[in-house]
Amino acid sequence: MNIDMIRAAAQRLEGHARRTPLLGSPFLDELAGRRLLVKPECLQHTGSFKYRGGRAALSALDPDVRKRGVLAYSSGNHAQGVALAAREFGAPAVIIMPADAPRSKIDNTRGLGAEVVLYDRAGGESREAVGERIEAERRLTLIKPYDEPEVIAGQGTTGLEIAAQAAEMGISQATMLTCCGGGGLTSGIALALEAEAPGMQVRPCEPEGFDDTKRSLASGHVQSNATQSGNICDAILTPAPGRLTFPIMQRLCGPGLAVSEDEALDAMALAWQRLRIVAEPGGAVALAAALIRKDEIEGDTVICTVSGGNVDPGVFRRALDRLDGGA
Amino acid sequence: MNIDMIRAAAQRLEGHARRTPLLGSPFLDELAGRRLLVKPECLQHTGSFKYRGGRAALSALDPDVRKRGVLAYSSGNHAQGVALAAREFGAPAVIIMPADAPRSKIDNTRGLGAEVVLYDRAGGESREAVGERIEAERRLTLIKPYDEPEVIAGQGTTGLEIAAQAAEMGISQATMLTCCGGGGLTSGIALALEAEAPGMQVRPCEPEGFDDTKRSLASGHVQSNATQSGNICDAILTPAPGRLTFPIMQRLCGPGLAVSEDEALDAMALAWQRLRIVAEPGGAVALAAALIRKDEIEGDTVICTVSGGNVDPGVFRRALDRLDGGA
Numbered sequence: 001m002n003i004d005m006i007r008a009a010a011q012r013l014e015g016h017a018r019r020t021p022l023l024g025s026p027f028l029d030e031l032a033g034r035r036l037l038v039k040p041e042c043l044q045h046t047g048s049f050k051y052r053g054g055r056a057a058l059s060a061l062d063p064d065v066r067k068r069g070v071l072a073y074s075s076g077n078h079a080q081g082v083a084l085a086a087r088e089f090g091a092p093a094v095i096i097m098p099a100d101a102p103r104s105k106i107d108n109t110r111g112l113g114a115e116v117v118l119y120d121r122a123g124g125e126s127r128e129a130v131g132e133r134i135e136a137e138r139r140l141t142l143i144k145p146y147d148e149p150e151v152i153a154g155q156g157t158t159g160l161e162i163a164a165q166a167a168e169m170g171i172s173q174a175t176m177l178t179c180c181g182g183g184g185l186t187s188g189i190a191l192a193l194e195a196e197a198p199g200m201q202v203r204p205c206e207p208e209g210f211d212d213t214k215r216s217l218a219s220g221h222v223q224s225n226a227t228q229s230g231n232i233c234d235a236i237l238t239p240a241p242g243r244l245t246f247p248i249m250q251r252l253c254g255p256g257l258a259v260s261e262d263e264a265l266d267a268m269a270l271a272w273q274r275l276r277i278v279a280e281p282g283g284a285v286a287l288a289a290a291l292i293r294k295d296e297i298e299g300d301t302v303i304c305t306v307s308g309g310n311v312d313p314g315v316f317r318r319a320l321d322r323l324d325g326g327a
Numbered sequence: 328m329n330i331d332m333i334r335a336a337a338q339r340l341e342g343h344a345r346r347t348p349l350l351g352s353p354f355l356d357e358l359a360g361r362r363l364l365v366k367p368e369c370l371q372h373t374g375s376f377k378y379r380g381g382r383a384a385l386s387a388l389d390p391d392v393r394k395r396g397v398l399a400y401s402s403g404n405h406a407q408g409v410a411l412a413a414r415e416f417g418a419p420a421v422i423i424m425p426a427d428a429p430r431s432k433i434d435n436t437r438g439l440g441a442e443v444v445l446y447d448r449a450g451g452e453s454r455e456a457v458g459e460r461i462e463a464e465r466r467l468t469l470i471k472p473y474d475e476p477e478v479i480a481g482q483g484t485t486g487l488e489i490a491a492q493a494a495e496m497g498i499s500q501a502t503m504l505t506c507c508g509g510g511g512l513t514s515g516i517a518l519a520l521e522a523e524a525p526g527m528q529v530r531p532c533e534p535e536g537f538d539d540t541k542r543s544l545a546s547g548h549v550q551s552n553a554t555q556s557g558n559i560c561d562a563i564l565t566p567a568p569g570r571l572t573f574p575i576m577q578r579l580c581g582p583g584l585a586v587s588e589d590e591a592l593d594a595m596a597l598a599w600q601r602l603r604i605v606a607e608p609g610g611a612v613a614l615a616a617a618l619i620r621k622d623e624i625e626g627d628t629v630i631c632t633v634s635g636g637n638v639d640p641g642v643f644r645r646a647l648d649r650l651d652g653g654a
Contacts, residue, residue, distance in 0.1 A: 200408055
């Protein structure tokens with residue numbers, strides 16, 4: 001796993017993944033107490049950065065293998081990214097999703113032509129058992145959500161863009177806040193910035209109670225979360241940092257940050273109001289840290305990902321309700 | 328008023344105006360019955376294309392004149408565009424706004440450092456009388472919202488970007504739908520596409536009951552609207568096409584399209600859901616026409632502006648309520 005793989009992924013994604021802009025607002029600068037720039041991957045195809053990793057992984061497969069189809073486990077964003085990439089290559093995709101994933105994510109994954117198999121996350125069913133049976137029967141290739149070099153390489157292309165876009169603005173020093181689940185985006189961006197913008201330090205952001213990466217970085221050993229549900233930040237509720245992603249984060253990242261559900265909702269509302277973008281809760285944790293946990297951050301400039309924007313209207317309405325004059 | 332002025336404005340806006348992306352979604356393609364691309368100027372600085380015209384006009388002024396300050400009349404988006412451009416140049420800005428403009432637009436204009444003077448749109452007060460007094464007393468320069476060559480040139484830079492971005496995607500033929508108030512954006516884009524993408528035809532989109540441009544184009548003479556308020560599409564409720572903009576639209580544009588308030592709200596909801604962007608009602612009329620009035624449009628590809636995203640939460644909630652599963 002190295003920068004050359006990220007650069008190669010960027011070439012394969014050229015003309016496919018969107019080069020999302022780097023947004024900002026004088027109102028958010030004031031709230032953050034420093035210059036704040038946002039990389040809105042909610043504007044990426046399928047509404048999250050996951051399309052980058054999905055397309056990078058699919059495009060790296062041998063065409064004969066790819067033709068047989070792919071399999072993915074996902075609460076929704078990786079599902080859609082893999083589903084669209086598979087459709088673009090004319091390959092079948094089977095996606096194993098928790099039955100309690102946001103309805104829009106399930107609908108969209110099906111809408112992109114994938115076969116969705118639901119499993120009961122809270123109950124006794126093991127998604128691995130379901131997946132392994134289908135994988136073997138149909139000779140599909142498993143595309144892991146983060147612990148897979150080509151997926152990390154695809155997510156890392158976000159970091160190449162950030163480095164180039166910040167340089168165009170004359171920015172070489174910054175704190176880079178990432179929304180962190182299993183660490184695919186975080187480790188990919190960290191590797192890209194190590195090569196292209198070494199003056200930027202990556203700090204992973206997570207929901208309180210699901211801050212496995214923060215605790216793992218602090219302790220120097222992989223720590224797990226007690227549960228995988230029960231928080232609105234559904235996109236980033238992973239059990240623990242990955243086998244591949246953790247050593248990269250350990251080598252390159254600063255301390256993690258954790259935010260509450262209400263802070264994520266506030267960040268969603270501010271992204272709506274000041275950037276006119278739609279963030280989902282898990283995609284808003286880095287912005288929440290930048291705006292609300294600003295005393296825990298150093299430096300004149302902070303860049304953060306808004307990593308996804310796939311959210312059901314009811315949850316979004318809760319964010320709008322928190323705005324002054326929201327009712 | 329010609330393409331050279333638009334190209335010159337583009338040079339002056341380089342590094343200031345954002346090059347907004349060209350977005351799309353397979354779900355919207357399906358609804359539109361053709362390929363649909365969206366130019367999201369809600370992601371522009373101040374949340375609408377109006378920053379382009381404001382910055383273009385301010386940057387064309389003699390520095391000594393600019394230093395004295397500028398004056399603008401606006402229901403809110405031109406206000407914010409001029410306010411930010413003035414602040415960037417260190418010039419004072421006085422903005423005359425209707426007292427019933429959306430609260431967020433008034434607050435944001437003040438937040439950008441402008442002096443806001445409110446007038447009663449429904450009552451007897453003439454905004455021109457208020458404005459002329461201030462203009463004379465303080466020797467300010469009036470920046471008109473659309474009937475001003477440098478403003479049209481600035482808005483036209485949107486068209487240069489659309490032509491280049493479409494060409495990168497191999498698209499040279501398209502119907503270009505614009506959100507149309509006084510016609511600054513529409514005539515600017517039409518001039519840009521005439522030079523850079525002559526296979527595209529511009530069609531202005533307006534709210535029903537405020538379709539002065541549609542009626543003017545159909546009759547060959549400038550037609551007015553009966554009122555200037557009473558519709559949620561506040562950004563584009565202008566009395567009539569401009570003296571400069573109408574002849575350009577007459578020469579270059581196809582027939583106008585008009586949509587209802589509910590159709591604009593539906594388009595806002597779909598932009599939220601499928602593009603993860605925030606559209607205001609007046610900024611959603613072109614998308615509404617593309618998605619809902621699709622039988623009135625010809626060709627395989629339609630490109631539309633989402634011209635602004637400055638909307639109060641209460642109105643946005645009405646849009647979300649219209650989504651399936653929105654409650």
